Amino acid sequence: MTDQPASITTRNVRTAARLWRDHGWRRAITRKPPRIGDDRVCAVIPLMSTGSDAFDAALIAQCQTALNNQPRLDTNADRLADIATVHANPARVVLRYHAGGCPVEEVAAALMPLGVAPQVTHCRDATLTPVTLTVRGGEVEALPAQQSIVHVFLGVKRRALHAAKLVTLSPELAMVLLGGAILLTTFVLGRTTELPMLARYGLLAISAILTSTRTFPEAMRSVLGFQVNIDVLMFAAAGGAAAIGHPEEGALLLFLFGLGSAGEHLAMSHARRSIEALSDLAPRVATVVNADGSMREVPIENIEIGQTVRIRAFDRVPIDGIVTQGQSSVDETMLTGEPIPVEKVNGSNVFAGTMNMQGVLTVRVTQLASDTTLARIMRLVEDAQEAKSKAQLFTDRVETFYVPMVFVLTACVMVIPPLLKLPVLGADTSWGTWFYRSMAFMTAASPCALAIGTPATILCAVARAARMGVLVKGGAAMDTLARANAIAFDKTGTLTEGKPEVVRIVVAGNAEDIDENRLLAIAAAIEQSVTHPLADAVVRAAQSRSVVIPGAADVGQIAGSGAYGTVDGSRIDVVKPSAVTASWTDDLARIRDELATQGSTIIVVARNHAPIGIIALDDRIRSETSQIIDQIRAQHVSPLVMLTGDHEGSAARVASELHLDEYFASLTPDEKLRRIEQFQQDHGVIAMVGDGVNDAPALAQANVGIAIGAAHSHVAMETADVALLGSTLANLPGMIGLARAARRILMQNLIFAMMVIVVVAPLGALGFANLGIAVLLHEGSTILVVLNSLRLLGFHPAKIPGQGAMA
Secondary structure: OOOOHHHOOHHHHHHHHHHHHHOOOOOOOOOOOOOOOOOOEEEEEEEEEOOOOOOOHHHHHHHHHHHHHOOOOOOOOOOHHHHEEEEOOOOEEEEEEOOOOOOHHHHHHHHHHHOEEEOHHHOEEEEOOOOOEEEEOOEEEEOOHHHOHHHHHHHHHHHHHHHHHHHHHOHHHHHHHHHHHHHHHHHHHHHHOOOOHHHHHHHHHHHHHHHOOOHHHHHHHHHHOOOOOHHHHHHHHHHHHHHOOOHHHHHHHHHHHHHHHHHHHHHHHHHHHHHHOOHHHOOOEEEEEOOOOOEEEEEHHHOOOOOEEEEOOOOEOOOOEEEEEOOEEEEOHHHHOOOOOEEEOOOOEEOOOOEEOOOOEEEEEOOOHHHOHHHHHHHHHHHHHHOOOHHHHHHHHHHHHHHHHHHHHHHHHHHHHHHHOOOHHHOOOOHHHHHHHHHHHHHHHOOHHHHHHHHHHHHHHHHHHHHOOEEEOHHHHHHHHHOOOEEEEEHHHHHEEEEEEEEEEEEOOOOOOOOHHHHHHHHHHHHOOOOOHHHHHHHHHHHHOOOOOOOOEEEEEEOOOEEEEEEOOEEEEEEOHHHOOOOOOHHHHHHHHHHHHOOOEEEEEEEOOEEEEEEEEEEEEOOOHHHHHHHHHHOOOOOEEEEOOOOHHHHHHHHHHHOOOEEEOOOOHHHHHHHHHHHHHHHOOEEEEEOOOOOHHHHHHOOEEEEEOHHHOHHHHHHOOEEEOOOOOOOHHHHHHHHHHHHHHHHHHHHHHHHHHHHHHHHHHHOOOOHHHHHHHHHHHHHHHHHHHHHHHHOOHHHOOOOOOOO
């Protein structure tokens, strides 16, 4: 089958059928073939009008009718009415058909007479389901994949292509493999034929050159800079092996060292590409709307702040901006990690690299291409990759004195036994024997795995975190988060939504002429003229209930108390309880006191100065917060405390509902900072979670500061140690799990690398491990350490304790 649907025609199919018939094939299927599972292929094909008709509701209906009436070439196939649906804005046809029943030709035949052309070359979101069939006695049966020769062939081909891709991505790896092939050829020829000495050394020299294209220049730079490092150790050992008549083992050392280096760079580049792939999500050009309404394609680097760009459905947002026209939902998964598309209307922010899922948006540019949220993320990740953890700083310090010490010990192994004629373990005291053993010792003692283990782990962890929608400022922040014993949370905007919502409306018993909706409408009539978060909440509540808001006259504000006005001829006050001077009814006063105790903010509605009802508002706890707190507690992080500037009642309510261990209310920023200092004395390593702006002192004082909603705040992104790009805490449990996994893998790498050195180096010095074995164990440990670090790229939050539906 061809993978170009546009090239499939009835004539092609009939011609192929005749060819099959001429070769002895016949039709063996006389009835509708059985379905193989319930999976279907899904394809979205844009439609273009070739005539003057616009895609209005009438044309869409005509297209759907034409598809419903269009016969299929295969009479046993699904009807188009069951698998094809036409949509508007943008015009497209969505196909959901079983594998092997692609209806593209019939769709084109049905729509072309209406002046509508399917844009098959722009087909989007196609998912392919391979199905292997065999004919047995006229019946169609599923052939198990492992029994299909074609399947096996395709698997081999796929693996070969993958290997070729790896070689293409790393020319260094290709050179090393070529050198290894020459080394293997030389070894085989040397064992099976009388290979001349000149040819033997020539082939081994070629192998050494090919496997050292990167490592030899690095070693020479170190020598010229009067530095002794791992590269120098390896080439000294290889040269020593060749000098005493073991050139194959020296070449094997260079091959494995080069292979390890190439694999290390390939693994590191793979981790970096997983980050750099984010930059590829943003289009390179954008459709700019000129002042006269015309449009032109402009590279995003040339777009200026204030210009207007147009974003079609299914296109990625090219640059940060604010929606000025249109309505759509935008998939921000790649930026924030939140899977649910976000609705965008006039005034909404959109970010470069996100996907416009529905309608056309007109956006006013607010950031240059070099300063978008996506660009900032890229820069911060690059900086994070350079930041070193304590473990990495430790290994750097160790390498500084360890490598010279290895050279000194190697010299001792080489010189002392033959010089003093010491028969160690019955070995002879010849210079050649101990020179050989010293080379094996130097190879095994080289700290390659020790040096690469930490940066590989940190790089992979930072890369995986970025794919989760979390920015980590390097290895130090990652390590500190893994060791956090307790977490302090800000309340407003972190544990809660950050905006007040009406939660209860109570009408006074003596106000028999009004109900809850009428009371809300009267309050909204006054509050819609007031600029205040509580006033906005009242108006939103009225709009959500679709109540009719009456007109208000003579609206004014009472400083620090509320607002007043005239509604339907009566004086209406919407104020806080302390501003009411008239007497309260017993039932209304009781409910007022109960709500105040629960921490609700209370607004009183008074008519002609007499209270007729109250409206209670709360900053709602985020719907997922309780589950997130439970997931964090399941990872043995305790205590979990809340620091807030809000009043006692509100803080107590939130802390009680979330089962927090402790809370502190009515705190100023300085008091929050002092609380963090006290927690550090009591509990050790402390993490602080806040919005990154008004919590800046506490975030800075904490051992690791975590900012929420950093995608919407450049300040938070720059100041926090860890930045959650999403507007919720959903990624925090997974991030703690990732940090701890990175710490475990880092310790595994360090312990394993040191064990290999401690065990193999003495064996090499004593003659129990020859140079070849030392080389294999040394380079093998380096490769295993890198592979162990790469496991972090596959880390999934679902693997942490307590993680459930939020994963």
